[in-house]
Amino acid sequence: xxxxxxxxxxxxxxxxxxxxxxxxxxxxxxxxxxxxxxxxxxxxxxxxxxxxxxxxxxxxxxxxxxxxxxxxxxxxxxxxxxxxxxxxxxxxxxxxxxxxxxxxxxxxxxxxxxxxxxxxxxxxxxxxxxxxxxxxxxxxxxxxxxxxxxxxxxxxxxxxxxxxxxxxxxxxxxxxxxxxxxxxxxxxxxxxxxxxxxxxxxxxxxxxxxxxxxxxxxxxxxxxxxxxxxxxxxxxxxxxxxxxxxxxxxxxxxxxxxxxxxxxxxxxxxxxxxxxxxxxxxxxxxxxxxxxxxxxxxxxxxxxx
Numbered sequence: 393x394x395x396x397x398x399x400x401x402x403x404x405x406x407x408x409x410x411x412x413x414x415x416x417x418x419x420x421x422x423x424x425x426x427x428x429x430x431x432x433x434x435x436x437x438x439x440x441x442x443x444x445x446x447x448x449x450x451x452x453x454x455x456x457x458x459x460x461x462x463x464x465x466x467x468x469x470x471x472x473x474x475x476x477x478x479x480x481x482x483x484x485x486x487x488x489x490x491x492x493x494x495x496x497x498x499x500x501x502x503x504x505x506x507x508x509x510x511x512x513x514x515x516x517x518x519x520x521x522x523x524x525x526x527x528x529x530x531x532x533x534x535x536x537x538x539x540x541x542x543x544x545x546x547x548x549x550x551x552x553x554x555x556x557x558x559x560x561x562x563x564x565x566x567x568x569x570x571x572x573x574x575x576x577x578x579x580x581x582x583x584x585x586x587x588x589x590x591x592x593x594x595x596x597x598x599x600x601x602x603x604x605x606x607x608x609x610x611x612x613x614x615x616x617x618x619x620x621x622x623x624x625x626x627x628x629x630x631x632x633x634x635x636x637x638x639x640x641x642x643x644x645x646x647x648x649x650x651x652x653x654x655x656x657x658x659x660x661x662x663x664x665x666x667x668x669x670x671x672x673x674x675x676x677x678x679x680x681x682x683x684x685x686x687x688x689x690x691x692x693x694x695x696x697x
Contacts, residue, residue: 637683
């Protein structure tokens with residue numbers, strides 16, 4: 393046996409491996425021995441499966457989270473849309489109820505009348521507020537007519553009344569004063585009527601309770617030069633008074649066209665004269681024009697409900 397050949401281990405079933413020359417890199421057959429690189433461990437099949445399952449689980453969690461967010465979003469948007477639709481529906485129903493014709497309530501009827509009366513002083517023409525002729529009852533209840541002599545310019549309330557009355561009108565916010573002068577059918581009596589305008593009827597009532605109880609003070613006379621009233625001044629006033637109507641106080645002051653003063657007329661003549669009854673009737677007729685209840689429609693759109 394050659395000394396270069398290895399001998400088989402006794403009893404070994406495997407053949408002996410060939411020796412290589414150390415340091416030469418030669419195989420027994422004389423060829424070059426292949427160089428082996430670093431050993432790389434291969435992943436196990438079970439590890440790859442577990443990594444895939446982890447990725448799938450993470451993706452599943454992301455999908456579930458997105459589905460939850462989408463569900464919440466749809467619920468919120470659905471709620472908002474439902475509320476908006478309900479508001480629109482209620483608004484449409486409200487508009488239909490307000491616009492359809494229906495009977496006026498008691499409060500609406502009162503408001504309609506109050507508004508109509510409150511605007512008459514400027515809505516009506518001056519000739520309607522102060523008619524050209526005003527009917528009154530003379531001796532033996534005979535029908536007579538007082539004639540309008542002239543209409544004065546609109547004026548601030550305190551400037552055309554006596555001082556004690558001016559203070560009250562100023563405190564209660566009197567808006568303006570309208571005045572006109574009348575004579576009776578015989579042209580013996582002269583009457584100046586003054587309409588004081590207030591914001592509302594409640595204010596007018598409060599004003600009336602504060603006015604002085606004195607028939608010597610009130611609205612000042614308005615005389616028109618070149619007429620039978622030209623001698624009617626403050627000294628010629630025999631009596632003054634007022635009557636309330638809606639948001640208006642209708643003042644009146646009366647005297648004689650011949651210029652007689654209050655002091656020159658005996659008290660008995662003043663009490664039994666037709667002068668004051670004529671003045672009261674003229675003022676009352678004008679107050680009725682301003683405060684007469686209007687014709688109120690039955691329904692919100694006329695008389696058809």
